[in-house]
Amino acid sequence: MKEKTRRPKRTASEEEESMQRTLTDVRGFRAWGAYSGVKSKRRDIALIYSEVPASAAALFTQNVVVAEPIKLSRRHIRSGRAQAFVINAGNANACTGEQGRRGAEAMADATAEALGIDREVVLVASTGIIGRTFPTENVVNGIKTCALKLSELRLAGTLAANAILTTDTFAKESFSTTRIGGKRVHMGGIAKGSGMIHPEMATMLAFIVSDVAISRELLDEALREAVDDSFNMITVDGDTSTNDMVAVMCNGLAGNEQIREKGLIYDTFRAELKSHCTELARQIVSDGEGATKLIQYDVEGAPDRNAARKIARTVSNSNLVKTAIFGRDPNWGRIVAAAGRAGIRYDPDKVDLYIGTSKTLIKLLENGQPLDVQRRKLKSLMRAAYIYVLLDLHQGEARATAWGADFSYEYVRINAEYST
Amino acid sequence: MKEKTRRPKRTASEEEESMQRTLTDVRGFRAWGAYSGVKSKRRDIALIYSEVPASAAALFTQNVVVAEPIKLSRRHIRSGRAQAFVINAGNANACTGEQGRRGAEAMADATAEALGIDREVVLVASTGIIGRTFPTENVVNGIKTCALKLSELRLAGTLAANAILTTDTFAKESFSTTRIGGKRVHMGGIAKGSGMIHPEMATMLAFIVSDVAISRELLDEALREAVDDSFNMITVDGDTSTNDMVAVMCNGLAGNEQIREKGLIYDTFRAELKSHCTELARQIVSDGEGATKLIQYDVEGAPDRNAARKIARTVSNSNLVKTAIFGRDPNWGRIVAAAGRAGIRYDPDKVDLYIGTSKTLIKLLENGQPLDVQRRKLKSLMRAAYIYVLLDLHQGEARATAWGADFSYEYVRINAEYST
Numbered sequence: 057m058k059e060k061t062r063r064p065k066r067t068a069s070e071e072e073e074s075m076q077r078t079l080t081d082v083r084g085f086r087a088w089g090a091y092s093g094v095k096s097k098r099r100d101i102a103l104i105y106s107e108v109p110a111s112a113a114a115l116f117t118q119n120v121v122v123a124e125p126i127k128l129s130r131r132h133i134r135s136g137r138a139q140a141f142v143i144n145a146g147n148a149n150a151c152t153g154e155q156g157r158r159g160a161e162a163m164a165d166a167t168a169e170a171l172g173i174d175r176e177v178v179l180v181a182s183t184g185i186i187g188r189t190f191p192t193e194n195v196v197n198g199i200k201t202c203a204l205k206l207s208e209l210r211l212a213g214t215l216a217a218n219a220i221l222t223t224d225t226f227a228k229e230s231f232s233t234t235r236i237g238g239k240r241v242h243m244g245g246i247a248k249g250s251g252m253i254h255p256e257m258a259t260m261l262a263f264i265v266s267d268v269a270i271s272r273e274l275l276d277e278a279l280r281e282a283v284d285d286s287f288n289m290i291t292v293d294g295d296t297s298t299n300d301m302v303a304v305m306c307n308g309l310a311g312n313e314q315i316r317e318k319g320l321i322y323d324t325f326r327a328e329l330k331s332h333c334t335e336l337a338r339q340i341v342s343d344g345e346g347a348t349k350l351i352q353y354d355v356e357g358a359p360d361r362n363a364a365r366k367i368a369r370t371v372s373n374s375n376l377v378k379t380a381i382f383g384r385d386p387n388w389g390r391i392v393a394a395a396g397r398a399g400i401r402y403d404p405d406k407v408d409l410y411i412g413t414s415k416t417l418i419k420l421l422e423n424g425q426p427l428d429v430q431r432r433k434l435k436s437l438m439r440a441a442y443i444y445v446l447l448d449l450h451q452g453e454a455r456a457t458a459w460g461a462d463f464s465y466e467y468v469r470i471n472a473e474y475s476t
Numbered sequence: 477m478k479e480k481t482r483r484p485k486r487t488a489s490e491e492e493e494s495m496q497r498t499l500t501d502v503r504g505f506r507a508w509g510a511y512s513g514v515k516s517k518r519r520d521i522a523l524i525y526s527e528v529p530a531s532a533a534a535l536f537t538q539n540v541v542v543a544e545p546i547k548l549s550r551r552h553i554r555s556g557r558a559q560a561f562v563i564n565a566g567n568a569n570a571c572t573g574e575q576g577r578r579g580a581e582a583m584a585d586a587t588a589e590a591l592g593i594d595r596e597v598v599l600v601a602s603t604g605i606i607g608r609t610f611p612t613e614n615v616v617n618g619i620k621t622c623a624l625k626l627s628e629l630r631l632a633g634t635l636a637a638n639a640i641l642t643t644d645t646f647a648k649e650s651f652s653t654t655r656i657g658g659k660r661v662h663m664g665g666i667a668k669g670s671g672m673i674h675p676e677m678a679t680m681l682a683f684i685v686s687d688v689a690i691s692r693e694l695l696d697e698a699l700r701e702a703v704d705d706s707f708n709m710i711t712v713d714g715d716t717s718t719n720d721m722v723a724v725m726c727n728g729l730a731g732n733e734q735i736r737e738k739g740l741i742y743d744t745f746r747a748e749l750k751s752h753c754t755e756l757a758r759q760i761v762s763d764g765e766g767a768t769k770l771i772q773y774d775v776e777g778a779p780d781r782n783a784a785r786k787i788a789r790t791v792s793n794s795n796l797v798k799t800a801i802f803g804r805d806p807n808w809g810r811i812v813a814a815a816g817r818a819g820i821r822y823d824p825d826k827v828d829l830y831i832g833t834s835k836t837l838i839k840l841l842e843n844g845q846p847l848d849v850q851r852r853k854l855k856s857l858m859r860a861a862y863i864y865v866l867l868d869l870h871q872g873e874a875r876a877t878a879w880g881a882d883f884s885y886e887y888v889r890i891n892a893e894y895s896t
Contacts, residue, residue, distance in 0.1 A: 121816030121824040121844075151812060151824075153845050186809030187846040298813050375795070389606030392571060393718050396541030404541040404571075424541075425573050426607045465885050 077231040078213025079244030083267040083309040084108055086207035089219025092198025094146035094191050099219035101198030104141040104263055105171055105206055106307045112138030113276040114303035115283050117296040123150035124160040125180040132176050136272030138305050139177040141263050142167045143220045144195045150298040151187040159190035166196040170203030181301045183222055183259040217246035220261055224249050228339040230332045237312035237321050241268045245332045249340030259299040262336050269308030270315040278326040279304050286333035289458040290341050341459045346466030350442050351381055353458045357449040363400040364456035370398035378463030384438035386411045388420045402451055410446040412437050497651040498633025499664030503687040503729040504528055506627035509639025512618025514566035514611050519639035521618030524561040524683055525591055526727045532558035533696040534723035535703050537716040543570035544580040545600040552596050556692030558725050559597040561683050562587045563640045564615045570718040571607040579610035586616040590623030601721045603642055603679040637666035640681055644669050648759040650752045657732035657741050661688045665752045669760030679719040682756050689728035690735040698746040699724050706753035709878040710761050761879045766886030770862050771801055773878045777869040783820040784876035790818035798883030804858035806831045808840045822871055830866040832857050
């Protein structure tokens with residue numbers, strides 16, 4: 057039970073090598089994060105550039121109300137190729153009409169011109185306040201600055217990671233090296249999180265790059281699967297903001313034979329991609345507004361995958377469960393009641409429930425009935441920063457994992473004061 | 477636009493007559509609320525009794541995990557007849573297994589014996605903590621006390637209303653008189669609310685009685701319709717606790733010819749029943765944990781009723797909208813983003829949005845684009861205790877109304893401290 061909660065194991069040398077590295081340590085990728093002046097005193101414009109054209113894939117918000125950069129990027133990604141990601145923070149460019157549409161186009165044009173590439177290989181993203189006039193001039197100037205400074209510093213990727221933040225309190229980054237098809241392959245990512253990573257989440261953005269060579273079709277499939285088990289398990293189906301976007305570029309400079317079909321080599325790549333998505337998703341949850349704890353919800357023994365996913369997400373999304381865990385209260389009643397309203401038919405009298413930490417899980421419920429437990433020990437476990445909840449339905453073989461934050465006073469303060 | 481937000485008009489004399497009256501002012505109904513000792517220093521057991529057998533209908537939680545009293549009452553209501561409602565607070569009798577099952581049976585048995593009626597005409601409900609051993613002896617003794625004291629005081633209905641509360645801060649009651657089929661008909665109700673009236677709401681209970689004569693089939697249909705437009709519009713589909721229940725008894729003592737078919741007379745009754753359900757639902761929302769404001773969400777111009785309902789509920793249920801309104805921030809961006817993720821396809825570029833009070837609604841958005849508004853005036857309107865949000869989709873004729881509370885620091889405090 058504990059193994060599955062650990063991150064993928066790496067050798068000591070690989071672990072050491074991956075320290076302090078950012079996405080600009082992936083061959084052929086350069087980045088920068090600059091000040092455009094939209095946010096006072098913070099970097100607010102990021103550029104990620106591949107020196108050669110790359111296979112690319114991207115997934116977008118399911119919201120009916122869609123920001124202008126999303127509309128543009130949806131068109132550009134159809135080719136399955138990209139060479140640059142450009143992202144501004146501070147203005148979401150949503151509900152901005154024709155002025156906003158021109159602003160998004162200007163971002164792509166400025167990026168293409170500064171880098172000497174086609175505008176169609178530029179993907180554009182925005183995050184920030186909705187419905188404010190888009191500050192096109194500032195943003196375009198910021199893009200020019202980024203293009204001039206690309207990778208001037210060792211930690212340019214970290215500057216980019218910082219430049220896409222809004223209410224986040226830290227930059228989210230991932231990096232790894234692995235062997236794929238006999239070649240050393242690098243992968244790096246950045247992400248930004250959002251209000252509580254909740255149904256009503258603010259924008260979630262993630263950008264991942266790799267020097268692996270892979271066909272656009274398989275890259276698209278691998279990304280969909282990875283996002284489904286990571287970013288989609290920190291939100292609820294369809295509950296996305298106007299600006300959500302996850303995008304990946306793979307430029308092939310690792311020199312492996314291009315991955316064109318499924319098999320062991322593809323499996324290694326997709327595991328790596330999923331690992332990055334999971335890592336970034338967890339970092340986002342850890343930085344949920346006002347979050348004091350990260351909670352992992354494992355559902356096992358479900359009749360099918362959909363049932364496991366729905367139950368895991370419904371429980372992880374329960375305000376009453378979140379507030380209980382903030383209060384260090386192992387309130388299994390709220391967990392069971394939340395699972396029961398997930399819209400899945402199951403027999404509650406077969407369910408076992410465990411709560412604890414990565415080291416110790418305590419069984420609270422067996423066959424749907426509460427067990428006598430040492431409340432003092434349990435209370436003390438609940439002080440941990442990473443809490444595990446395991447529901448075993450004993451009604452099948454399917455499983456799913458979701459992640460959530462707890463729910464503190466700070467959440468209300470942030471969201472009552474952060475204004476349009 | 478303003479009329480639809482008003483309660484049904486009554487004449488001055490009717491208004492005066494309905495003051496200070498409770499459900500024991502409905503002919504043939506008696507009630508009491510007693511101390512069983514389960515909750516310290518608060519009444520925690522309620523009994524509502526009809527002196528003659530009554531037509532009855534009830535609706536129950538959709539949760540997979542169902543409390544023992546719900547299982548029992550589901551069986552008993554199949555006959556369409558009832559003569560008593562008995563409700564205990566402090567222990568939900570959920571996840572209590574065989575011991576709990578016997579406890580619920582004991583409640584029905586004790587009520588039947590004390591009142592000299594069949595156990596099958598007793599409906600049982602519970603609210604409180606889940607998974608604790610059910611205190612059958614206390615509850616049974618409390619029932620005996622209730623039966624002895626039935627309607628000893630003028631405000632016995634209010635004692636019953638108080639005895640079903642948990643984290644509520646005030647008792648919820650409704651009363652009206654109206655003419656149906658040439659006779660004066662009385663109707664009275666009590667309800668209890670719950671944690672934020674949210675997807676993860678704690679138990680919601682409502683009990684309504686009337687002296688009207690109506691067939692059980694039409695009563696059932698009227699109740700389903702009334703609940704759909706009231707209690708179901710303060711929650712999200714299927715998102716019910718283990719214990720939710722709404723029940724109604726009509727004992728026919730008003731002397732009207734029994735309503736057996738649809739028509740004007742039935743319409744008068746169902747409007748009256750819906751008015752009570754709406755009034756009780758609004759009171760529940762007003763007492764949402766930590767609520768400082770009641771918000772009414774009207775969606776108009778929707779392509780169909782389901783679309784209007786889903787959008788109204790999704791917006792009313794948004795944590796980001798709730799916290800914004802707590803912060804007196806007319807944050808239309810969050811409202812539009814929440815509407816967009818309701819799972820309904822619509823054209824966001826046709827939508828108008830208004831925010832304000834019953835007296836003044838200010839248009840913030842036209843055809844999906846923000847308008848210039850006087851922010852100072854708007855901010856000042858947001859100080860009101862009853863806020864109106866109107867979304868006009870301009871894409872059809874359907875409409876729906878949902879109600880919600882705002883979201884304050886107090887909500888987190890209550891739910892982090894109220895323990896299993």
